[in-house]
Amino acid sequence: LTGGPIGRQLIALSAPLLMGNILQQLYNTIDAVIVGRFVGDSAFGAVGVAGSVMNLFLFLISGGCDGVGTLLSQFYGAEDGKTFRRDFYLSGVFGAGASLVLTALGLAVLPVLLTVLQTPEQVAVYAAGYLRIIFLGFPAAFAYHLSSGVLRAVGNTRAALFFLALSMGVNLALDLAFVAGLAMGVAGAALATVLAQALAAGLCAAYLRLRFPELMFHTEDMVMDIPLLRRTVHFSFVTALHMCNLYIGKLLVQGTVNSLGEDAIIAFTAATRVEGFANSFGDSGAAAVAVFTGQNTGAGNNSRVRDGFRQGQKLLFAFGLCMSLVMILGAEPFLRLVLPKGNESGLRPAMAYLRLVACFYLFNFLGSGQAGYFRGRGRVNIPVIGATGHISLRVVLSFLLAPVMGLPAVALATGLGWVGVVTFWSILAGREINRLT
Numbered sequence: 001l002t003g004g005p006i007g008r009q010l011i012a013l014s015a016p017l018l019m020g021n022i023l024q025q026l027y028n029t030i031d032a033v034i035v036g037r038f039v040g041d042s043a044f045g046a047v048g049v050a051g052s053v054m055n056l057f058l059f060l061i062s063g064g065c066d067g068v069g070t071l072l073s074q075f076y077g078a079e080d081g082k083t084f085r086r087d088f089y090l091s092g093v094f095g096a097g098a099s100l101v102l103t104a105l106g107l108a109v110l111p112v113l114l115t116v117l118q119t120p121e122q123v124a125v126y127a128a129g130y131l132r133i134i135f136l137g138f139p140a141a142f143a144y145h146l147s148s149g150v151l152r153a154v155g156n157t158r159a160a161l162f163f164l165a166l167s168m169g170v171n172l173a174l175d176l177a178f179v180a181g182l183a184m185g186v187a188g189a190a191l192a193t194v195l196a197q198a199l200a201a202g203l204c205a206a207y208l209r210l211r212f213p214e215l216m217f218h219t220e221d222m223v224m225d226i227p228l229l230r231r232t233v234h235f236s237f238v239t240a241l242h243m244c245n246l247y248i249g250k251l252l253v254q255g256t257v258n259s260l261g262e263d264a265i266i267a268f269t270a271a272t273r274v275e276g277f278a279n280s281f282g283d284s285g286a287a288a289v290a291v292f293t294g295q296n297t298g299a300g301n302n303s304r305v306r307d308g309f310r311q312g313q314k315l316l317f318a319f320g321l322c323m324s325l326v327m328i329l330g331a332e333p334f335l336r337l338v339l340p341k342g343n344e345s346g347l348r349p350a351m352a353y354l355r356l357v358a359c360f361y362l363f364n365f366l367g368s369g370q371a372g373y374f375r376g377r378g379r380v381n382i383p384v385i386g387a388t389g390h391i392s393l394r395v396v397l398s399f400l401l402a403p404v405m406g407l408p409a410v411a412l413a414t415g416l417g418w419v420g421v422v423t424f425w426s427i428l429a430g431r432e433i434n435r436l437t
Contacts, residue, residue: 006292006308010315014288016157019165022280029273030168033338034175035189039126043186045262046126048269049119050186052254053110053127054134056244057102061138062145063243064095066287067235069149070294070375076154077298081214082221083228089217090229091236092146099142106135117255120262130186137194143201147208150215152291159211163203171196238380242371242387249391253410256398264407267350270338271407274331274354278323282365285316286372293376305377306436309429312369320365327358349407356408360415363422370425377432386424390417 032051036044068091075084110131114124148160171192178188209216257268289312296304327334331354335347371383394417401409 006304007311007315010285010288010292010308010312013155013157013291014284014315016161019161022277029276029338030172030175032269032273034179035186036339038180038183039185042120042122042262043126045265045269046123046186047130047189048265048272049114049117049123049254049258050127050130050134051269051272052250053113053117053131055250056248057106057135057138058141059243060102060240061095061099061142063240064098064236065091065142065145065149066243066290066375067237067239067380068095068146068232069153070239070290070378070380071232071235072150072153073291073294073376074298074378077295080298084215085217085221086223086225087228087232088150088215089221089223090225090232092217094229094233095142095146095236096139099138103135103138106138107132110135118258120258120265123262123265126186130190133187133190133194137197140194140198140201144197144204147201147204150208151204151212152287153294154212154215155291155295156212157288159207160204163200163207166203167196167200170199235378235380238384239375242380242383249395252395253398253413256395256402257407257410260402260406263345264349266339266345267347267353267407268410270335271350271353273338274327274334275357278327278358278361279364281319281323282316282361282368285312285319285365286368286375288312289369289372290376293373294378297377302436306433309369309373309433312373313366316365316369317362320362323365324358324361327361328355331355331358353407353411357411357414360418363415363418367418367422367425370422370429373429374425382425382428386421389424390421393417393420 032044032047035047068087072084072087075081075087110128114127119127144164148164151157151160174192174195175189178184178192182188184191254268257264289308292308292312293305296302296308331351332347335350335354339347339350367386371386374380374382394413397413397416398410401413405412
């Protein structure tokens with residue numbers, strides 16, 4: 001990525017990432033839809049609540065792997081294969097240990113989390129059964145995210161997409177077998193997700209070994225490089241903290257939604273499943289900008305860094321406007337695909353939420369690209385600061401306005417948070433970009 005037409009490279013990078021993000025959204029959405037069809041409304045709402053808790057932990061894992069990937073992209077751009085392989089080894093060893101710690105932590109705090117979130121008792125029983133199995137699958141999730149992060153670091157985003165698509169198909173087949181066929185309920189949906197993700201991890205790792213043997217670490221690379229480990233931990237921790245902040249906020253917002261009753265939980269679950277697909281466009285743009293910026297930062301190509309940022313913002317601006325229109329016009333048919341069959345009580349509040357939050361997608365998409373730029377440059381603290389401010393405003397406004405406005409209060413709070421963080425990041429990015437030559 002250190003030479004050639006920038007616009008084409010950004011699109012070539014982001015297209016597979018987009019499809020991958022959409023497939024990731026399908027994992028939990030498939031679980032929710034099938035559980036809603038074959039188990040019931042309470043189980044459908046439980047998968048939504050479980051998704052908020054699960055994502056808090058999973059985005060610690062994926063965020064940490066994103067930080068590793070950013071650092072690896074800089075080593076790859078600088079053509080420093082020795083450090084690349086050593087960092088891959090250190091990340092694998094310490095990341096695997098961290099995923100086991102997260103499993104134990106998740107299992108320990110699960111009852112407290114569901115209580116703090118004011119989860120209705122009937123919903124909480126289903127959510128707990130689902131989450132216990134998901135937590136046990138964290139090592140497989142780590143293996144997949146690290147392997148795909150290495151592939152992204154070298155600009156290969158298609159292979160990880162292929163394996164994710166295959167595992168998503170397996171997830172769907174297993175969901176139907178376990179939930180519809182064997183009547184295993186929410187536990188069957190969770191088991192299908194874990195097994196499918198383990199398959200994706202194994203295939204991705206095998207592909208890396210066969211297709212990119214020069215990237216794989218060997219005995220001579222298995223060195224305890226303390227300075228490199230500290231740098232990797234810093235990148236991983238701060239990037240994971242950024243993602244964690246977002247999902248701590250979503251978790252707290254879920255608590256506000258839960259206080260509105262089971263109908264609100266069902267509506268919010270459906271709306272956020274649809275919204276997740278829309279946000280995939282912004283997330284893929286952020287990842288593409290981060291990889292492009294990381295490689296060119298490592299190579300010292302400041303002019304390409306500047307031009308890549310500007311072209312990335314233009315693409316995300318266009319995507320944001322288009323997605324706002326699609327979500328506003330298509331809210332009702334999209335939601336009917338996700339809501340449990342025959343459920344009409346959740347449709348109206350879900351539509352109100354989705355149409356209001358879609359009005360702010362432009363800021364969401366631009367902010368995603370800005371966060372990707374800062375990660376690629378190695379300034380990983382800035383996305384954390386911005387995300388913390390965004391989440392704080394979102395949680396406070398949701399808590400204050402939800403008793404009066406209902407579910408649309410969460411959409412308004414989310415949108416105003418995006419406006420604030422994009423304003424902050426635009427000032428910082430503008431100053432830095434103007435200094436690049």
